[in-house]
Amino acid sequence: AYTFTICIKILGRAGRFDEARALWRQMQEFCEPDVVAYSTLMDVLCFAGRLNEARELLKQMKSRQCRPDYVVYNILIHKYGDSGNVDAAWEVWKEMEADGCVPNVVTFTSLINALCNGSKVDEALGLLDEMVERGHLPNLCTYNSLIGGLLKSTRLEEAQNFLQFLLTCGCEKPTSFTYNLFIDYYGKNGKSDEAYEAFLEMKRKGISPDVVSFNVCIDSLGRAGRIEEANALFKEMRERGVSPDVITYNVMICSYGKAGKVDEAIHLFSQMIGNGCEPDAVTFNTLIDIHYKRDRIDEAWKMFKKMQEMNLHPTIVTYNILVNGLGKDGSVNEAVDLFHEMKKRGCMPNVITYNSILDCLCKNNKVDLAFKMMDDMTENGCRPD
């Protein structure tokens, strides 16, 4: 069961879900799966977004008198919370307690995190109190979730209070995770100086910046158009032995794009390939957008072709960039065609797609078509904003 579990986990992480399931079947011929095996498969199924199968597995466990432990429930709660379905997460929580299984720190943190992501920070803070009342000690993950939630609601002072608490009274000291939250917050809110200051503060506290620290800090400088300083950090990270990842390159490319330095962006793209870093869909989306916005339309479509040659599927964002680009330069029919094309390819338009196409239709006096599009929009469960 040991060996099988490890293999199932590896397959799952690699996105080879059906093989993981097949191995699971094979395993049952050899031995009865234990709780850990169940939870591993549960995690794989949830990771794949196959929640119904995950629920089914939970039922199966119970019927085979393998008592689910808290990990099994935690995985489900986390997944529901992650997909924004806090109510379903609570349902699982209730089921868990009804089955005589006690929620632990991870259970609480998963839900706190879900509430924070849904901008229900006050409920999250309430849950923190309840957790303490029930005798569970919040840990660093719990506090990081809360700090992230507070920052998302721009409640900076409360977030800083938690940081102070961690620095002075908490038994777990803050890590790069904690500081990254602050750096990111400042960067996203146009405070690149403060972001950089938080980055320095973290170093002063003896915490080594990790790849995410550099990524968020570079991003904040890039947003502010401080491309030279972003580039300096890009250099610094390598000097410190922190390897840039695909996100680092994406952020750098995007920063150069914002600064209008298209050639440098393209250069970075070749550099990343040269360094063995595989571009992903975001890389291409970023480049396509840069090209389109600089009226290098042929180049944009070349990139679109190239990404498919590299077996990267266009995402909703790819189509949005192209639909928007076509609309902006007056190619109304082409924009509408692509709009239908994306649906045909199984990529459902979202609000952004509709806004782009409506904007283009209205500006080109195709009001009747625009109204038809509005209907189409509501039919697709997208409400006009």
Add this chain to the structure above:
RNA sequence: GCCCGGCACUUUCCUAGC
């Protein structure tokens, strides 16, 4: 008793608005 297989926290791309 400890370690050995399972769970929770941070980053990038697109519209319009601010």
